[in-house]
Each structure stands twice: as structure tokens, then as C-alpha cells.
Amino acid sequence: MSNTGVKVWAPASVANLGCGYDILGLCLEKPGDEIIARFSDKKGLRITLITGSKKQLPTEVEKNTAGVAAMKMLEHIGESDRGIDLEIHKKMPFGSGLGSSAASAVGGVMAVNELLKRPLTKREMLPFAVLGEQVADGSYHADNVAPSLLGGIIFIRDNATLDVHRIPNPKGLQVVCVYPRIKILTKDARDILSDQTTLKNTITQTGNIGGLIVGMYNADLDLISRSLNDVIIEPQRAKLIPGFYDVKDAAMNQGAMGCSISGAGPTIFAICPNTFVAENTANAMQLAFKKHKIESHIFISPINQNGSYLF
């Protein structure tokens, strides 16, 4: 098996989940990245192939999120001289707010770990995947990487120390992601945010983050729905997405439990109680974008309980 290599799936993720700016993320089944690792006779890690990316991603290991993540991990376990070739097959849009670079970073550590017969646990791999994503993103944040790697809904008390915790989620929830064909640079999505907020909004936001977590533990769909409400980030970033409130209204009118911006956008996500509501919601959101003359792509996925996996 070592000679033929391993293939892993590294899924997309929805960061923030409305009220959980920087501290919540959810793992999708799809889209995502396929990453293949094979032993090579040449010394060291190489990226031999990248497919599926219109944007030219760098094949230099030290500039590539998957490459850096894998290399940091190999250094940690004392295997940095090991000859390993990586192939990255991107099966998700880049710059969509669905954690594309996080998926690649997760795929990098997962593929190498599987190839080497699992020297590390997933939790042990997490810091290296976060370092990998940092190459693309500039910040040390786990809100996409941790859910993509570990699965489920991940709560992060503190990013600097990777104080991450998986919280339960009610069965059957479906996540609709509608990716409009517009460009938002992560830098612009950051720069638009005020570094100040009001005490009143902070109280509301702490109430909602707490409500969301309590709702997840208690499988209380109504409480989750009341809590999926971001009074701080969404009102500022909505300006970057033409038609945002029409799309959100369309989702809520179809019975979505909540709807907000996925990560830094422009993808808009909606949490739905079942597949029927999810399909109606997705179509209504796409139609609402169309009225603003914006084409969009729909992804519907349950919450991925497994995170990244060998397949």
C-alpha cells in the first residue's frame, strides 16, 4: 500500500456560523479537496500536481498551504527528509468563504499521516494544519481547519492555544451554501470590520453564542434558530454581497433556521431542519441572487461527523 500511496478527503467548512465570529466552525461533507500522497525516491516533500484550481496555486512546498502543513508535521515527527510526493485535486471553489485553503492544509497533514501509518492523532495534527493555512490567510485561526480535520461543529475558546472543543449537533440538520460568482478578498472582508462595538451588541452576541451551544447540546431547534443571529459582523459584511438581505429573507421564508455569511464570504449559508426545507431554501436563495443578476452555485450537505478521512 505504501508504494501505491494514499488518498484523503479534506472537506470544506463554514466558519463563524453567524454569532460565532472566529470561534465556531462546522464541517461539510462536500465540497472539498482530494489529496494523494506517495513515497518517492527523491529526498523531501514535493508537490507534483495541482488540479481543479483556476487560480494558479503555488507548487513550491513552502508557499503552499498543504505543503507547509505537511512539512511542519514531518519536521515535528523527525521525518522531514522522507521522500513524499503530494497531489492536490481541488474540488471546491477558491476564495468562496468555504475554507478552501484550510481544506488543503488539512489534506496535507492527513495524507502524510496516513501514508506514514498514523504517527499522530487528529488532535495532534491540528497545530500543523493551522500553520499551513496561515500561509494563505496570514492569521493563526482554527475556525475552518479544526472542523475540516475533526468533523462536526467545533467551538474554539481561544485560537492562540487551540483550545478547541467539539459540540454535539441534532440529527438531520442540513447546511445550504450558496456561492455567488462575485469576488471578496479576505483582506477587504477584514478591513471593513470596525475594531469597536457596543456593550449592548456584545451582550446580545454572548447571549446568542451561549444559546447556540445550549441549543446544540439540548437538540433544541427553536433555541438554535433564535440564536443564529449575528448583530456585529453580518451587518458590516453584508454590504460586500449585493442582495444579501434578499437572499437571507428568501432562506428564512422557506423555513431555514438561520442564514448568514460563511466565513469571510461571499458564500451565504443557511441551516435547515431537513433535506426538504434545504432544497427549497437553496432554490429560493439562488433565485434571489438571480434577481440581482448574480449567478450562484448551490451546495447542500449534512454536517460531516467524520471530518477529513482516508478513502
Added chain:
Amino acid sequence: MSNTGVKVWAPASVANLGCGYDILGLCLEKPGDEIIARFSDKKGLRITLITGSKKQLPTEVEKNTAGVAAMKMLEHIGESDRGIDLEIHKKMPFGSGLGSSAASAVGGVMAVNELLKRPLTKREMLPFAVLGEQVADGSYHADNVAPSLLGGIIFIRDNATLDVHRIPNPKGLQVVCVYPRIKILTKDARDILSDQTTLKNTITQTGNIGGLIVGMYNADLDLISRSLNDVIIEPQRAKLIPGFYDVKDAAMNQGAMGCSISGAGPTIFAICPNTFVAENTANAMQLAFKKHKIESHIFISPINQNGSYLF
């Protein structure tokens, strides 16, 4: 039994719990109020006796928290003409930050409800108790009333709609409250707070409130301890309590899991993993106040799982 009346215990409570300003509260076993209700031949509700209060609490029903709470409830159930006498025996300090007026309001509804053979559930009584406390406090807040009535640790997503939820707590936790003999007016404690905060602090606070809730559900004492950290309110209100940081350091050095201001203060609370740590913590906190020439009173209590009760 109706002729001899009923006696209820309405316990003190710790609001905010550090990072949960306005949205978290915890019920103590003691101190608290004893409230007695008896049927009377005279029409309507009266307050016939108040003991244990240095401050002259009003005996007019419409100015007294217990009176208003009981009256609002009696109006709701169509019994406002019923002849009922209330006695209020305060067994806790007033203006201490331990929810004294909330306890009286809770005692008012509880005593009347027991006298009338429980026409309402505790959850149904909650709005009337909150209205009662509003007479003293001016604001419609459940962060003392809800824990005092319902028991345990109460999370409040939204005060206006009383979206309250009990969250679990690990067995064995002890709450140390050290009440220094200084005066803080709730108004001053409010006025000192800026109505602005930073996005950075809001992220930290949402992380900590989430961490505290996850830690309570998972009985993860280390996570609870890391989360018991208020970066927004405590730094502003600490100025009102001479020696605050020395008292807090003394608590943490004895193994307390966290230490902050109870409600609007001046009482300082510490959460401890067991009674041994709690006793050492309480003594160290009292000593630290003494070094600032401030006398103080110690209360040590487990988390009261029952809230207010008939006895």
C-alpha cells in the same frame, strides 16, 4: 395548613459569573430570605412584617419587590382581592451584589403560590418575580431572579423574552462569596461601564462564555477555569472595590477555578472545586481584604440545585 400559612426560602444568587454579564446566574444555598404567607380576613395583599433589614424596606405592597411580585402574580391568576399577609425575614445583606431584592421578589411569588396550592409552575412565576425585582433595580433582568427561583446555573439568551435555560454543573463545586463592608450603589456600578467595547474583547468574551457552557456540559473543570475570565466588565468595576486584584490573586493562589465580582458588587465570588479549597480560598480572600483595612463576611455554599423551596 392554609390557616397557619406557608414559609418559603428564597436564596441569594451570583449574577454574571465573570464572563456572562447580564446572561448568567448561579443559585446559592445561603444566604437568602424567609418569606411567610398567611390568609387574612382583610381584602388584598399586605406586608405585615419585615425583619433583618437595616435599611428600611417599604411595607407598601406597590413599593416592595416581594409585594409587587406577589401582586402581579395574583392579578394574573385573578386572585388580587384575596386576603393575604406576607412577612419578610431578610437573612442576607442588602446591596451586597448577592441578589437581595431578587430573593425577596422570588420569595413573594413562591410564598403566595404555595399558599394557594401551586396554581403556577416555577417557570410560569418567573415573569412576575422579574417584575417585582424591577421595582428595586429599574431594569427587567432575570440574572438573579431566575437562578434564585429555579436553582442551578441559569443561562439567559435574552432577558426581554425571558429566554432562560438551565445548564448542568459538575458535582462538588463550591462557591465562596466574600462580602466586604463597603458600599457600591448599583447605579454607580452601571454608570462606570463604557457603552463601547472592542471587537477583540468581544471575541474573547464570546469564547469564554462558550467555553464556560461547554465546560459545564462536559464537567471539564480545566475548561471552566480557563473560561472564568471577564475581559470587559471586571476591569472597569474592579476600581470600585479597593484591593480587588489582591483578593482575586489570593483566591487563585489557593486553587480557586475563577474569581470575579458578584453582580454589581462589592461581593467577590470564587468558584472552587471542593470544600477544602473553598475554605482556604475564603480565608485568604478575607485576609487580603483585611490588609486593605476592609472587614468582610464569608459565605460558602454549594450550587443550590433546587432554587426557592417550601420549608
